[in-house]
Amino acid sequence: MVGIFDSGIGGLTVVKEIFKQLPGQPIIYFGDTARTPYGNKSQETISRYSIENTNFLLSVGATIIVIGCNTASAMAYDALRERFSEVPIFEVISPAVEAAISATKNKRIGVIGTAGTVNSGIYERKIHELDPEIKVFHEPCPLFVPLVEEGWIDRPETKMIARKYLSKLKQNQIDTLILGCTHYPLLKKVIQAKIGNRARLIDPAEATAKKLADFVVKRGIKFTAGADGSRFYLSDLTPKFSVIAEKWLGRKISFVIPTERRNLWS
Amino acid sequence: MVGIFDSGIGGLTVVKEIFKQLPGQPIIYFGDTARTPYGNKSQETISRYSIENTNFLLSVGATIIVIGCNTASAMAYDALRERFSEVPIFEVISPAVEAAISATKNKRIGVIGTAGTVNSGIYERKIHELDPEIKVFHEPCPLFVPLVEEGWIDRPETKMIARKYLSKLKQNQIDTLILGCTHYPLLKKVIQAKIGNRARLIDPAEATAKKLADFVVKRGIKFTAGADGSRFYLSDLTPKFSVIAEKWLGRKISFVIPTERRNLWS
Secondary structure (H helix, E strand, O other): OEEEEEOOOOOHHHHHHHHHHOOOOOEEEEEOOOOOOOOOOOHHHHHHHHHHHHHHHHHOOOOEEEEOOHHHHHHHHHHHHHHOOOOOEEOOHHHHHHHHHHHOOOOEEEEEEOHHHHHHOHHHHHHHHHOOOOEEEEEEOOOHHHHHHOOOOOOHHHHHHHHHHHHHHHHOOOOEEEEEOOOHHHHHHHHHHHHOOOOEEEOHHHHHHHHHHHHHHHOOOOOOOOHHHOEEEEOOOOHHHHHHHHHHHOOOOOEEOOHHHHHHHO | OEEEEEOOOOOHHHHHHHHHHOOOOOEEEEEOOOOOOOOOOOHHHHHHHHHHHHHHHHHOOOOEEEEOOHHHHHHHHHHHHHHOOOOOEEOOHHHHHHHHHHHOOOOEEEEEEOHHHHHHOHHHHHHHHHOOOOEEEEEEOOOHHHHHHOOOOOOHHHHHHHHHHHHHHHHOOOOEEEEEOOOHHHHHHHHHHHHOOOOEEEOHHHHHHHHHHHHHHHOOOOOOOOHHHOEEEEOOOOHHHHHHHHHHHOOOOOEEOOHHHHHHHO
């Protein structure tokens, strides 16, 4: 079983891509809604949370882990690799970096994300490992997550904020923009309009699901249950999250709070 | 010692008022930055967190507890009262309600706050207990907290969002507006401009500090240390929080993460 965790519901954009690229593949999702968001928290805290989340997913049957969250991928991947060395772990950053490098023609790539992701400098580092000549420009966009969670997808306020965040990247004439946070693909239309049609948007969810699909197919892994056998866990249940989740995934899902495991997340 | 907890740094507006109204009074602050914000979380989760936070404050020497957070005041006060029946506990809602009732002339009061606070209906209930004839209008303003934490205090985007949130309250001709979230006093200028000069803004921090000061003076409680003896604890330390906190309080403070107690907050 593929287990995916996220700081909240953002990782559902990754789930949606997995359902698209691996039809019939059941998944186990864990959203850490009791401690969401991760974007402004410290590396130490995010690593601790990510280890707890992974332990939980393994305890309920996951055998492959996907970190469905850019901040946790940036901050906690190394800690997870070390702690769970025998488990295949996928993060969302490397696949996006590879896709962006294939896409860019003028070698000017932009990255947007939470403060945690952007300040970690991980996108820049990974891009330069593969091609040191590429110029990387980045901008934290901390208001995008609350705007998406408010459902303010194409309101004038959202457009105004997007223009403010993206103007420097536009001036720097990037031709490729990595949407370095799982919430951002929901704002694709506004972001594309403000950054201009010349720039290609890279969605890490898509790139990550593709990498996972390749792995699964190569290993000849077979699944017994259909996608309906998927399970969704949350550390806190608020009515709003179910509504957003169903809207995003386009299907009814029921969330479970594993209360007997509550101490895991305090 | 007075112990104050908040979901993060918002409660520092209450601390600032306490320093103003009780000069020389040292306090112990705990900001739950590892699990912030509380605004969209469930009552069960917020109660659990509030009990843990109170236990921590008592363990480090607090003898009076102030819930420096509207969401926790709305969701967890009863649970704390029951659990810690011998400790004086102050919340920020009743003092604001009393101040608003004294202020209103046309008996039309507005309340803004997080989704959690507004949906709990607690302001309406408490106002109607004291005066059932008052009409209460409310509006959740979930983007105000991230805007304040971004430092976007008087940007055009903030003004536009404030106009959107406050237009219905303005149409309803309220003459008194309760700022039902500890972050909102930082947006006083923008809020006053958009709601109009006729409406009086009620800051729960001010009203709560006054109530606490009355209690302290009446009981003849004496303090040995000066305000410099205050201690500030956080469950997660990010550079941003120190910067915002010092800007708000107008003085240098050093935060402590009590790592030996980390399991309290998982």
